Amino acid sequence: MSTLTSLETLLSKRHSCRAFLNTPVARCDIEQIVRVAGLVPSWCNAQPWQIVVTDHEETARFSDALKEHLQSAKPAPDLLFPSGYTGLHKERRRTCGFQLYDAVGIEKGDRAASGTQMMENFNFFGAPHVAIISSSVELGGYGAMDCGGFITAFTLAAQALGIASIPQAAIAPYAPFIRDYFDLAEDRMILCAISFGYADKDHPANAFRTTRAPLGEILDWKEGQ
Numbered sequence: 380m381s382t383l384t385s386l387e388t389l390l391s392k393r394h395s396c397r398a399f400l401n402t403p404v405a406r407c408d409i410e411q412i413v414r415v416a417g418l419v420p421s422w423c424n425a426q427p428w429q430i431v432v433t434d435h436e437e438t439a440r441f442s443d444a445l446k447e448h449l450q451s452a453k454p455a456p457d458l459l460f461p462s463g464y465t466g467l468h469k470e471r472r473r474t475c476g477f478q479l480y481d482a483v484g485i486e487k488g489d490r491a492a493s494g495t496q497m498m499e500n501f502n503f504f505g506a507p508h509v510a511i512i513s514s515s516v517e518l519g520g521y522g523a524m525d526c527g528g529f530i531t532a533f534t535l536a537a538q539a540l541g542i543a544s545i546p547q548a549a550i551a552p553y554a555p556f557i558r559d560y561f562d563l564a565e566d567r568m569i570l571c572a573i574s575f576g577y578a579d580k581d582h583p584a585n586a587f588r589t590t591r592a593p594l595g596e597i598l599d600w601k602e603g604q
């Protein structure tokens with residue numbers, strides 16, 4: 380198998396897992412994932428990512444504290460949320476949302492059920508571990524860009540070990556609380572979480588796969604005469 384085929388296979392096997400078994404991941408496997416993810420490039424090799432990983436007990440404690448907090452919290456993300464999803468972005472967002480709702484049997488317009496599914500973000504979908512990814516405030520959007528590469532590589536390294544994951548920006552609005560809870564410095568920009576563990580393969584939330592835009596939608600050639 381060529382290296383590109385191996386990479387494509389790994390990329391294709393990964394998906395965002397929304398139901399986990401509660402089996403913990405061995406610490407040496409987590410360390411491997413973080414080490415391999417750290418091989419990604421970053422501007423000036425600044426490697427702005429820092430990562431807090433919870434064990435099984437701490438994941439539950441953090442989940443409870445976060446759920447309590449968000450009942451009264453005002454959203455205050457460190458990185459501005461998208462101002463909107465229009466055109467193709469809107470379409471793609473709707474498609475993957477409906478795929479999830481169809482998979483778990485939520486009818487269109489059932490706000491109570493979709494709200495309950497959304498709240499699963501704060502149960503970390505039953506994952507035994509959650510990683511909090513932060514960047515450095517002074518590196519701004521470029522640090523966040525570098526961390527995006529790290530996040531992708533984390534999910535792929537995990538996949539290579541048979542470990543499922545899901546990045547979650549859902550926690551980002553609660554950045555000040557998370558910084559405080561984990562005693563992170565003020566100059567750490569909270570970007571997202573990655574919940575990870577072993578997939579509950581029989582759960583309906585894991586029964587669908589998203590698609591990708593054809594090349595024609597993303598690639599534009601410019602040719603000289």
Ligand SMILES: Cc1cc2nc3c(=O)[nH]c(=O)nc-3n(C[C@H](O)[C@H](O)[C@H](O)COP(=O)(O)O)c2cc1C
Nearest residue numbers: 393394395475500545546547548549550571588589
């Ligand atoms: C930075 C980032 C943040 C995300 N945040 C969430 C989230 O908060 N909740 C969620 O259910 N999925 C979240 N996702 C997962 C995306 O919805 C998912 O990657 C996308 O639909 C493509 O599906 P796939 O990962 O299964 O290929 C996030 C993904 C990324 C990369």
